[in-house]
Every structure is written in C-alpha cells, then in structure tokens.
Amino acid sequence: MLTIKFIRENQDLLVERLQVRNLKAEEIIDMLTNLIALDDERRENQTQSDQILSENNKAAKLIGQLYKEGNRDEAETLKDQVAERKEKTNALQERQQTVKLEMEKILLNLPNIPHPSVPKGNTDEDNELFKPCATPLPILPDNAVPHWDLVQKYNLIDFELGVKITGAGFPLFRGKGARLERALINMFLDEAADAGFEEIVPPLLVNEASARGTGQLPDKEGQMYYMEKDDLYLIPTAEVPITNIYRDVILDEKDFPIKLTGYTPCFRREAGAHGKEVRGLNRVHQFDKVEIVQIEHPDKSYDTLMEMISHVEGLLQKLELPYRILRLCGGDLGFTSALTFDFEVYSAAQKRWLEVSSVSNFETFQSNRLKLRYRDDNKKMQLAHTLNGSALALARIVAALLENNQTGEGIKIPEALQKYTGFAVIN
C-alpha cells in the first residue's frame, strides 16, 4: 500500500508508472483526483473536530471546578453547550469514518509502482530476458518421458493416492521421491544458512492481519485456503508468516539487513487452473518451498535484490539445471512488487520453461501495511524495504531434475545433492 503522503507528492509519477501495469491514464487520474479530494476532506474534518474536542475538554474541566465551587447554574449552561458541540463532532466523526474507509478501499486496490527498469507489457510473453541460459539445453533420447511418467515408473510420487486422500493437486511422495524432496529442502536450508539467513519454522496458518500485512488480502483472497471456523488462512508462501514477524516493529538502522529463511509447505487453491499445462507437478495445491526474506535499508535494497538473485543462481548451478532469468513486465508483475525477477528451469521432456523462483523487491509497499519502520539518522521514522524470493520452490525443481537427468540406467542425482539424498541414482 502506498502512503497518501507519497501519492499526493508524486501524482505525475504514478500516472506515468502505473501505465506500465496497463492501467489507463484517465482511470489513474480519475482515481487520484477522487483520492485526493477525499484526503482533503479528511484533513478538514480532522482540523474541525480536533478544535471542537479541544473546547469540550476545556469545558469539562471547568464544569468540574464549577461544581466544586457550588456554581451549579453556570455548570448547567456549559453542559448544554458541550452537548451541542458534541452533536457536531459526532456527525463529523461519523463522516470521517466513511471518508477513511473509502480512502482505504482505494489504497488497498492500488498496486505498487513499478521500478523504472520494469518494461511495459501485457502478459508473460512480454517479460524481458534478463539473463539467457548459459548452458546448452539438454537433449534427451527419443524415448524420454515427462516427469509424471517417471514418478510412476520409479514409484516416487503417487498422484492417485493424493486424490484418494485429499483431492487433485495434492501429490503424495514416497520412497526415494520423499527422500529426494527432503534432500532438496535440507540442501536449500543449508545453503541459506551459509549465506547468513536465520532459519525460521513459522506457523502454517495465519490470521487476517498477517495476510493483509504482506498484501495477500484483499488482492489474492480467492487463492488462499480459509478456515472459516477459526478465521485463519493456510499460508500460500512462507513469505507471509516470516515477513509478519516484523509487523508493527520499529527497527534501528544498525539492525539492517535482516535475513530470514524458512521451509514450509505452501497451499494454493489455484482456482480455475486445469489442463495439460498443469499436469503432474507443474501446478499443485500443496508444494514445498524454501523462502528467503530480507528487510533492508531503502538505500541498499536493490543491491540486496541482486545478491538474492546470485544466491538463487548458485542453487540452480549446484543442481546443474539449465536456467534463465526474466525481468517481469508490468502486466505480469505482482500487485505488491516494484521489481521481480523470475527464474525458469528448462524441462527437457516437456520442452518448456518452468518457473521455479520469483525474487522481488517490494520497497515500502508491504512495510507500509505492516507498519515496519526504522529510525533514520535524524531519529525520524521511515518505512523499511522488504524483499523475498523462492530459494527454491520444490515441485517444479523435482520435475526438471527427473526429466533432465533420465538415462537408460535410471535418474542421476546431481553431485551436490547426493550427500543429502544418500543415493546417486534412482532406478
């Protein structure tokens, strides 16, 4: 959420940059005009009602004094005046509530401002190739098969059992498949720890305030599983509970950077997604992911973003997977993000690129909702910057690993992973 102060001071910028997200200039201008008119009214109301309240506060003290002196008549007169003024403030405050709600509604639906480097575009087709694949794409033998066949052949994942137990999109890992999953989680967590991230095991269900804090609400309400009875949401990513550690926190400049990591399962309803594109592990309702989160000084957040990119690259290199990095265009950029790089891994058997990581800088968009601030040199409050990235999302990594490493003798495990799996080949 952008602050009203920032919006007032940067209207031209908003009109220009939000068009990158394919919003129409007239719509943005209309929205801003409406918002600022509401804010003007809010200020006016505040000034008026504060003044009346001040008068009433003084009167209340005086009344107490008059009673003590036995001057009842004068006290009664004052009381009448207070009552009269109170009616006025009540009306003002009621109106103020409405104005604030209207403003909030607009602000909550206003996406983040894309970074200057974000290209204009409508869909993922328009994403910019930031770093092409540095290695040749693997060429598989003619009898190579996609991972949904491989997992059956080697008894690694049982999708049918997942359906039986829960429903479609809830894969059941078993045997070496389960072991591979756990190995990847451990490797990613160890790598994150080596890079200075503190490991967190967070709750998997979050309350409304947390879901709102990182921006999943109201934008992605339909994407989350919701427990009505307890008013809790199943997390769609570890970003939510981990970033919310710092909701309503005031930091010192010397606390930066804060580096956290955590493994959690992620739950996504993926409503409406069906078909070939989503077969096997390509898109599931529950998947494992190791997330990295950083809270950083605004001056350093973009350097930090690049460091996180390097970290993710390192993981993919260790796994010997062919990858490329995309800079998301305005149309594909998430609601809360200012700049996002997506990592895609080439799945040789499906002959397509699979998104396995998304690394973003949210600048102050989340921290404003979270009220995550720090005191600067002049002891003034400033909003911190938040960043996060997948390092990595497992399901599609497993898919690519299985497909790309299939041979006549079985599936070869990359060397870096072997100490975690305890085996070098799946056959």
Added chain:
RNA sequence: GGAGAGGUGUCCGAGUGGCUUAAGGAGCACGCCUGGAAAGCGUGUGUACGUCAAAAGCGUACCGAGGGUUCGAAUCCCUCUCUCUCCGCCA
C-alpha cells in the same frame, strides 16, 4: 471445552470517575562532576493524525481491541481478543 485471575509507556509498577499533564523505579540519551570510569546530581525520553513552506510549538487520539454510560473514563458497563492458574481433552 469449563471455572477463575489478569493485560497500564522500552521494561517493572502505582493508579477504581475530575488534584493524572499516567505517580514511582529501572533502562536509554545528553549534560555536570571525575585524571578516566562507576556512583551521584540535573535534563530529556512513545506513536499516529491535524496545523505550519519546514522545524519548533500547539491541538487531537491512543492505558489489549471495538462499542457504550457521563459535562468528564486507564478507572463504570457490554462484546471480542490474548496471557496466566485450575479442571477436562491430548502428540
């Protein structure tokens, strides 16, 4: 799930309708003192919004959250929430 007790500033803690501008203490910051430090002494010590070009200042709100009673609420009433104790259930 049942019964009871609680939630006050960075922390501890007083405060049961107006002498509270939230006492007192600790911590922290600055100053004095000191050869230096400790002790001691003094001063300051939150957030949000409004006002102002800005700062200072001033005003308003905030004592778990939201309502209510009252001229006036940390204090009284209602709802919710969290913590603790006991009981129940339980890996």
